[in-house]
Amino acid sequence: MSNNNQNTIYPLIDSPAYVLEENRLIANLEKLSRVRDEAGIEIILALKAFAMWSEFPLIGRYLNGATASSLYEAKLIAEEMKTLAHVYAPVFHSDEIEELAKVSQTIVFNSVQEYHSHGPEFLRYRSDMEFGLRVNPGYSEIETDLYNPAAIGSRLGIPSLTELPQGVTGLHMHALCENNSFTFERVLQSFEHRFAHLLPHIHWVNFGGGHLITQADYDIPHLINVLKSFKQRYPHLKVILEPGSAIAWQTGFLKASVLDIVETPVQKILILDVSFTAHMPDCLEMPYNPAIRKANYGSEGKFVYQLGGMSCLAGDQLGPYSFERAMDIGDEIIFEDMIHYTMVKTTMFNGVRHPDIGKIDVDGNYHLIRRFNYSDFKQRLS
Template sequence: MNYKEIPSPAFVLDEKLLRKNLELIDRVQRDAGIEIILAFKGFAMWSAFPLVREYLKGATASSLYEARLCFEEMQTRAHTYSPVYRENEFDELMDYSSHIVFNSFNQFSKYYQRTQTADHPISCGIRVNPEFSDVETDLYNPSAAGSRLGVGIDEMPGTLPQGIDGIHFHVLCESDSYSLEKVIEKFEANFGNYLSQVKWVNMGGGHLMTRKGYDHGHLIQLLKKFREKYDVKVILEPGSAIAWETGVLVSTIQDIVEHRGVKTAILDVSFTAHMPDTLEMPYRPKIIGASEPTNESKHLYRLGGGSCLAGDFMAAYDFGRELQIGEQIVFLDMIHYTMVKTTMFNGVNHPAIAIWTKDDQLKIVREFAYEDFKNRLS
């Protein structure tokens, strides 16, 4: 990828890297005899869906709009789950859904009969809470104390209601197969007696199988063993794994300011608007040409976003040289959980969206303007 050819600011997906991830994921699903589907909440760049469809035949949605996007751009009906469904949206939601997972038995009782009136089969499931997760950040932990997501073992009936075909759980976040193994052990201990009553088990997302060092052999054997033991279809719906390390966010230094010895390079992007996970998770994005500070660092710069939020910045990086106004700052691994969560807070314009094609050409997919900001408001 030739960064100098990329207009700033812009999210840029590398098509060859995305295909590499998809090939690995496809091998896992074939060797394990399971189905892996795309989670829109992690990656919903629909201009790349023609490539995704070559390897993944389904997707998961958590809202009416995501389900419609699945139907229109993934060209299939969605595996739909939401913590709650809206009365005035449910009939349309059914049009776009092949599976509907309910967060509670109240929701199942309210809507199940309506699913039977759809003009196509809809398989219904219930989300459960295994009450175990090794995710350390509560914001991303569905099994945190008092979680609203899924039914706990104490709330389960002796027998599943007629009409529930599957069980869904999701308690991982950028986790490895050994974390999944621990979750499965807890899930089997709590919910194993229900598995003879269902046709499928959806193990949710958080399976970061495209991260370097991931033990794919262990994952495959773990899933095969579970599938064969209970004679159920197994579904995974990773978000991050699909687009992990497949692209960048290119930005440019607009100004350099200094206060009490702290230098800040102010960019034409915003952390709160364009990279919210860096503040929420929080995590430190990697930057080309920059490293973590040491006691010997002499060229430290904070990176400041372009909004008026006081906390819209990253603590200092070591660039090993003096930065100059007008030069590029390139953030790595910015395709998953970025565009899906961006805003136009403070009227800060959204970066362009682009693809670096397999032929090493830059394809601008979308650019944004004032109307995009105005039309979200009233």
């Protein structure tokens, strides 16, 4: 639905749509590639956060490739970034090994047993495959357990290891989530405390994602110092970071529209052409209240509304939000920072229409990249 309402900021963009702002993505990539060069490390994109593959050629010009959590992500990296993937998955299926070997350069296993059961098979299909093990540093500063890979009893990563199996050349850890360099420093201390004895025997370490390097107040010089001093202690090691959020952090919005306004005895509800559960699931899972342009979260103010999703799930709603003016049917709602962990997590629950995917290029022109239709819904079912 396009909109000529005078309050509309983006009249030329049909609603609903995820809209990437390419100049913001480039600004993030420039920051990340400076860190990479100054610290002397490699930075790869974690697809789980952002897999808008039409941008992969651009990302590939700034970063060292990408990391996958599955065969399909690895294939997407090979096809659209034209490079071999790093892959970590909590478990591998034996019937996917041959295909994975064709599109991957590095495989990280979650247990020694997984390495022993699949490593030899990977080597049959790619003799120069690199193998790593995911270890758990046993320390993190993440409040929500849903996102805490180092919570007590976590299944992710080996908590202690006296020696490395033959053929393993790297260690991987991931215990950050939207954290800063000071938290990383403390996680690194714990990692070294547990695993320093293994480091002389490997060639590379991957310090995972969760480094929110592109957030405005992130202390980049401190991160570079932490990385450089690690490299001084272990000059033989190649160091890799694999952030996801940091690449797509604040690089665009979800444009939605008000389709109806429902008044109940206790609240007014704007019924939208998007769904929180289907299109912004982290709002309900985490949970968090996204920023909305020209509105504030909370019930202070004259024009306060709850926001209702278009699915029939009772909890598909968020709010209240206070707007600058009374809202009407047809008004635009701009959800900020809706590019990472959105498109990759959407569903067509209830058969709801999936928002378009588009971008605003560096010259300010909007391009519709993908529109979804009935056959996208049907093809996932049988």
